[in-house]
Amino acid sequence: MEQSQHRYCVIMCGGIGSRFWPYSRVERPKQFIDFLGTGRSLLQLTFDRISRIVPSKNIFFITNEAYDGLVREQLPEAEPANILLEPARRNTAPCIAWAAWHIAALDPQASMIVLPSDHVITREDEFAASVIRGFEFVERNDALLTLGITPVRPETGYGYIQIGQSVEEKINKVKTFTEKPPLDLAKVFVESGEFFWNAGIFLWRADVIKAALFKNAPDVAAVFEKASDGVFVDPAKEKEFIEKEFSSCVSISIDYAVMERADNVYVETVSFGWSDLGSWSALYDLSPKNGDGNVTQNCTVLSYNSHGNIFAIRGEKLIVAEGLEDYIIAEADGVLLICPKAKEQKIKQMVIDAKMKFGDKYE
Amino acid sequence: MEQSQHRYCVIMCGGIGSRFWPYSRVERPKQFIDFLGTGRSLLQLTFDRISRIVPSKNIFFITNEAYDGLVREQLPEAEPANILLEPARRNTAPCIAWAAWHIAALDPQASMIVLPSDHVITREDEFAASVIRGFEFVERNDALLTLGITPVRPETGYGYIQIGQSVEEKINKVKTFTEKPPLDLAKVFVESGEFFWNAGIFLWRADVIKAALFKNAPDVAAVFEKASDGVFVDPAKEKEFIEKEFSSCVSISIDYAVMERADNVYVETVSFGWSDLGSWSALYDLSPKNGDGNVTQNCTVLSYNSHGNIFAIRGEKLIVAEGLEDYIIAEADGVLLICPKAKEQKIKQMVIDAKMKFGDKYE
Secondary structure, three states, X not given: OOOOOOEEEEEEOOOOOHHHOOOOEOOEOHHHOOOOOOOOOHHHHHHHHHOOOOOHHHEXXXXXXXXXXXXXXXXXXXXXXXXXXXXXOOOHHHHHHHXXXXXXXXOOOOEEEEEEOOOEEOOHXXXXXXXXHHHHHHHHOOOEEEEEEOOOOOOOOOOEEEEEEEEEOOEEEEEEEEOOOOHHHHHHHHHHOOEEEEEEEXXXXXXXXXXXXXHHOHHHHHHHHOOOOOHHHOHHHHHHHHHHHHHHOOOOOHHHHHHOOOOOEEEEEEOOOEEOOOOHHHHHHHOOOOOOOOEEEOOEEEEEOOEOOEEEEXXXXXXXXXXXXXXXXXXEOOEEEEEEHHHHHHHHHHHHHHHHHHHHHHO | OXXXXXXXXXXXXXXXXXXXXXXXXXXXOHHHOOOOOOOOOHHHHHHHHHOOOOOHHXXXXXXXXXXXXHHHHHOOOOOHHHEEEEOOOOOHHHHHHHHHHHHHHHOOOOEEXXXXXXXXXXXXXXXXXXXXXXXXXXXXXXXXEXXXXXXXXXXXXXXXXXXXXXXXXXXXXXXXXXXXXXXXXXXXXXXXXXXXXXXXXXXXXXXXXXXXXXXXXXXXXXXXXXXXXXXXXXXXXXXXXXXXXXXXXXXXXXXXXXXXXXXXXXXXXEOOOEEOOOOHXXXXXXXXXXXXXXXXXXXXXXXXXXXXXXXXXXXXXXXXEEOOEOEEEEEEOOEEEEEEHHHHHHHHHHHXXXXXXXXXXXX
16 A cells, blocks of 8 residues: 655554453553453554554554553554653544644645544454545645544444534534444434544644644644754654643643634544444453353353343453342452342442542552 | 260262362362461361260261372371271262261271261260260161251252151251242241251261161262272272272262162251351351451452452452442452352352363363
């Protein structure tokens, strides 16, 4: 596949994935885990997918300082200079801003794709074709492009994008962004054909996102504008600058800071078997089930009168279950979680409670 | 406390305790486990209790060959010659018969108490007084004496003994033995004041139980009568004899073989805080509970909307539970069990199923 030398990728891999606790831990968050049992972590799968399209030397990783070692360990093919280490967690807008300033300094003609590192994509050829179409669009237009996934069910756990005027095949202006809808509304959205899942995958030229940040999130842009000439092409200077300035950014998402405010926002409607793998239920839905509708990960289960559960136990173990319906049973590194799937939104709070009671031990 | 030199004790400790799987395992059954967190296993506690009354050199252990090492390890004060090793599991009648033949050969005047090794007794002074009263009775009478525990609730998991004519203070003839009753009947039993729990603790003289076996279980008695003179006082000869003959005994309980048939059966009514610790529910009932009515053994639990559970996890671990009511959550040595307390009678079958599917690994 032809690879343009001006195309770049930023893989965001600094999240802590607490919705998958206790499997996903501060020390090894979900993107570094082989969740699908393929032998490759979600981050490695993300890299594999995009490296068919973007030259390896143009693939950047932006993550927390704590995960430098994990990225190097899992991706020996990554350029060490391409691992950008955040000294603090500031959500996606400052993260993307830094990447944009960095890449623009290397290549003023750069176009870039921003990828989360913890999604699942099953149809990689369609993914590749969609990404190429997206690159071509943003290279021709001063556009902020987001990918909208054709919904296959009235999911209430995702945000939706309503499409506006069509500008070319599969590309429309964005009319609205909508937060996670209640089920009734989600059903209406899906039936209408006008609403697509917001995947959090973006394409744009580096100069275009920089301009959008200046306009819509000037306080974030101002932090990076402080850098004197040459900072973003000199690793030692950049490190010093980031250590000093990055934490002064407000913590804000790129959606809220830019996408919902800018007027040059477009959506490419795509369909490539996508899941954000955002929760145990999402993993359950995605996984093959046995005759009783149970999903097992890495473990052997003997079950009686038990249906709709997901058993995810790290380490060789036999689980014997009786009378469990629709539970998550997950264990890793000294923590066993037993929680109804319907209550999984409580897991984040459980992690906080465990930290309050027991310190960092189980975080 | 004065100890009669003609008083003996037989501690039966060969059971596999599969109702406490996966905590209790073939390799280390429940009597070898410190279930109460006191620092002493149930077997050790049994030994401690009886050694106040019976001289240590008169305390015998009868167990499966596989547990020789565990008994020696846990009770270095036991006489090695007093550990009788069964080459096969044949229930309690052959086990007690061997012990009776052995002890009678050592001391024709012997009286003996037979104790299970996996019971809990909380009031040890009352236990000691009851046992002494029992010894005194069987030393004066050709009696088979069983202890009947004053019931404190209409338990449906125990057998009951109905008392007949009183023969002296706290000692009556046995009228009937009754299997585990349904709840309605158990309530009537308890209210009547005539029914006592069958604890499976027996006292008799060695010559009296031998005579009772000859009369009521002649096929079992015949096996031990085959032994030529001196076999039961010569360890090498006894071992050879037992290896050759023990397995030919039928597998039968002492209750069924003798107690329910003999006419010289008496019950001493006692009250010393007894539990047979026969199941997870029994352990739950016996254990201190937290504010949510949960019991934890060896583990740290963070629970939400969860009540009436018993969490027993070997090894340091945090358990986080949401929405669990009245479950057993037990883990040890590579097996995690999650089962409603009300379904615990299925555990024995689960062990069998696990063996069928995975071999001895999880037995």
